[in-house]
Amino acid sequence: MRCAKRGLKATMALALASLLGLAVDAHATAAPSIIPLPAQVSLGQGGYAISAAAVIHVAPGDRAASEAARYLADLLARTRGLSLPVIEDAAATTRGGIVIRSDASASVTQAEGYVLDVDAQGMRITARDAAGLFYGAISAWQLMTPDAAKGAVSVPSLHIADWPRFAWRGLMLDSARHFQQPAEIKQLLDAMAQHKLNVFHWHLTDDQGWRLEIRRYPKLTQVGAWRRPPGDGDSKYGGYYTQAEVKDIVAYAAARHITVVPEIDMPGHAQAAVAAYPDIGVTGEQPPVSINWGVNPYLFNVDEHTIDFLHNVLDEVMELFPSTFIHVGGDEAIKDQWKASAAVQARMRALGIKDENALQSWFIERMGQYLAQHGRRLIGWDEILEGGVPPSASVMSWRGTQGAIDAAKLGHDVVLSPAPTLYFDNLQSHLDDEPSGRLGVQTLASVYAFEAVSPKLSAAQAKHVLGAQANIWTEYLTAPWQIQHAAFPRLDALAEAAWTPANARHYDNFIARLPAQFARYRGMGIDYADSAFAVDMRAQRLNETADKVRVTLAAQESSVTIRYTTDGTMPVASSPAYHEPIEATLPVTISATTFAADGTPLARVSTQRFDARTLASYGDRALEGCPKGDLGLRVPLLPDATSPAPVYNVDVMNSCWRVAKVPLDDVSSIDIDGAWLARNYGLAHDASKVVARASHTAAGELEVHLDTCDGPLAASMPLPAKGVPGSTYHVAASVAAHGGTHDLCIFSTAPIQGPMTGLSRVSLSSPASLRATP
Template structure:
């Protein structure tokens, strides 16, 4: 094997793993453990596990028995193996699979384990229960190296493994969109299979209060429900009873996951103030917000409001035994405090100089209260403003600077920076991606994240607890989408926070993913294959009307692209893509990428190319106008759960660039549009929304050539009956032009009402009239 080389620090090198997975051997040959162990040495030979193999644990060894039962259950679900768990005094001398607590295990780090496979079987040892559990997870992965069922051969090996960081987290936002208890437990299960150990649960925000508080029942009677925009929309909401929360926390604990609740304060308080106006600043009762973003409502700073929140925290601490309680602290715009005479008098009495310092005082009151109960406060990095409270730990989301500043001041930090670790960002520009934020965070960008900022000294770096990925759900409305946005990017994050930094190699990680995809399929996880899906782009051949050249590409250049043009789905023996394909229009191409063993890395994508589709562009392929940004991909209605339709929009400027359109034969233009909810809390940025003069009651789509200030080609009045959730089509005559041009579409619709959006722009030629998509 020309790429074989000595093991680097006990871990197989990237080149060897790549060769095994994609260069001529089945991906099963690579020990496909994710996250990659700290040390792993593979030997010659293998041990075969069949249904006659038992899992042995010692008598009274509860942690080992729990890990063994979980391993047996997982293998039954994913490999069809039915392994019996046997408790006996001679467990350590048995063959088969042995799991045991061992105070003398060679790995001394918390959560670490040792796993050995030899001719007698598999042996897992650890000093603590978490280590045994993670050893069992690695064993499960070794026993599911592919999608096959039944007996499996595991190579001889020695693994000594432990995590790099103690905080390996994932945050789920249940305040914006509610997930059922079963959906939360399902997510916890998959987290555990990635050796992630902190579930940060975002439970309150302007758009919903999701946690039952017995002392304040209106928090869920009122605060858990909102009235969405759109004709005939029903109230949206839901909440977790205290019994459900206790069950979820206990379920997580059996999988060695700590649940850290987030109760937002002093901002993001609108749902709470809607429930109890007396804890707000103005005394008025707002509706529970339907607006994503930054809303103005704050908690008051009087003793009544402080006591209210202490009482809430009492019940939160009853439910969540975690050391840390997250209090938010982010995006608290201070307008209400600034405008309140009572708040200003309170500041004066306390000797507080400004509203940022008042927030620091407020957060410190919460931190002191939690400390009195043996807990610790953690908040987003805005709590650094006005002076960081002495008791606080900081979660850095506005990049990494907050973590750097806090660590230098001696505070513990968790890295969770946007946009890299914000999984509501889309994974690719593909048109089949769902709604989300259009700041593309690829599998590779998440994998390459480094949790310890280079600016920190070795001593300061000790304050880095770890990192977590966040899944905000303004645009993530359904369980399938939670899974699509999370996986496999959570695999990448898991390796970034577990594996030693010098052993992380993206190519090696990619080589281990096919086996993980097989596991996901067995578990019914709706993971994203965006990194391996084939994108297709066509360009007409100059001077040949029905000839074109089609290029195929994947985001991760792994495996082999194969395609068909006869309507069939590609298989391992289909034509291999080597260079752009010369085609005669019309043509339909099906394509996907394959590992060398014939394992499909993504589902096949289909694209029909003809004169009309080449002159029809949907919003996913459009570009932002100068000084703008198509930053969001949204659905027709904010709470819709279907994958499509979706629209790329710039909520500050309704403007789109349609790039490089061949206009030689165009005689008409058709724009498919939609009226969307304008449900965005913009705070101080509301005045920056671009308004344009309209010439009809609901405005127009103005279409300009080459530039947004270029020649006006056509003005298409927008239709009446503007209401969120309605689609429409407008069309007009297009003047004869030649060549390829950019086209700019501007909306002049009023900015105080539904948001007009472009879904697709089509240029019609005489030959394709009536064939608009």
């Protein structure tokens, strides 16, 4: 496990600044720790000392400057402990100190751009628009918080001319699968603003919940906002946002120059709405609000009654959200219900529509036309390209980047939001203490390397690329700390990819600017992930008696220094640096973390004990999927658990695990710890692919085979009967003598109609290990 976080501070060498082509003065010692990196930075000599006596000046009547100044003052008070007054001053344009002012002749002409100058007399921020002043204030705040210290600070002399690369710099939060409180939404909006992100895509409706109050249709929230969790009896789970709360959140975002783009899913992901009003569905049946993640079959009907219903919903959506774009989903709408409905088929014939994909295009275009009549624009996921993209639509590409390329070539505006790279519900590492999420690991480096404009686009086509957006889907992110862990610091990488000129981005420089950002996170109570810097430990036996071991240490970011101890103390900057594998006699406990060049710790301390028992115990990372090694998901013990809970790596299609290269000499028994997990997955057309195996008992067994899943049977352990989701189990069996090193294939024969089998740990025992010192 890893221990408590330690303090971090900025470290950014002059050489790293040179990588960016920054104009660095010979007397300057460091470039500024600003994220995202400004378009142009020139460093000068000396600096400006800011103390509690400093004042922020704005001109009378300059409302944009006043709002930016007050936001800056509030941030400084909360994070640096500097309470600087904001003074309206007619001489603000000439006075020293900190000056923020609107200037129609500012040298940066691009929208949202700003100029920031620092010299010995003070700091000046100018811009042509309010957003530019606000972003200039954010950069000023970062300059004044280069470390975790409080009080006075010296800011280097510099000149910044800055503007964004893309107009759409977004983050999507899924509130439909798991509901977040308004205060949690606002905390995320603040963090977005401090990364110069300007679009909050709010996913408000889906099969598992309708979260937006619609006055005309109250059952959408009375019924559609609540579901009964699997395996949790009669309790209800859910919540929704009142229109008053939405207006407050939209205003809060606007004050931070963030546009809120709502998503109302259609024609699929409609089960919660149909649960509330069955007449807008296809079958006339009233389903429950779904408890199943994935793809569910319920679609909206295509008759005029349903079209009018959705137009009425959009009326209230447009009343609440002044955004130009309204997102209508359009993804994962399997057409089974439309195909089976005589009424839908008759409607298609009457309209002269050839197939169901074309019917979806017609449906989306009806919504697009309605939005256009009200001065709004429709945007949807890239499935709206199927059947012919409606002329009025813009496209958000999530199935890779091809949808964006295709749409841009057709003349449609696009936003890049591709899975898996910008899907932040993917884990950041394979470390055992990562929370639940998708197992397709997306590292900090992979997000930073993302490029929104494909070389397949011409210059004219590339102008249709509005920008980029990361998505936080919450099927497996059930609590605010998990959302923060998933978002930060990958959101820094996304922000720089969306703001900074492509030729100015350098990953090593970005990494050097992160320690200061981590200190800001801690000051604001953001539970960021240190996965890129955390130490991963691997052990290998050196002899047959297993009293000698070789331990390798590694971190994702190879440029950092790993320091470790073996004497029970915590590593510090003077602890031994790791250069080659550590050879030790068992038992041994190793603690390690990574350090920046100035000796600042970069991650929590990883501590692991190695002895005969732990070397014969296999969990998490060691439990690979079979036959291809891909398990797919890391799920919590209960689907809606909000407090820290055990997690399990699973493949919903095949309850099978492989443990590679296991020494079986002298092994006499095997113990397996696991849990019954909710099988709450909407698999649609893939449901028939779930692997079922013959069992010998009512609840099934865990079978252990050698080398392959068809290899010799080493052990069979009946699973406990009457397992319910959220319950754990322990099974054990003797193992016949085999000797040598083998792969173990472990699979479940439990019925696939009930709870899903999860494994957490496989432990092997031998007379020697039983005698080992604990």
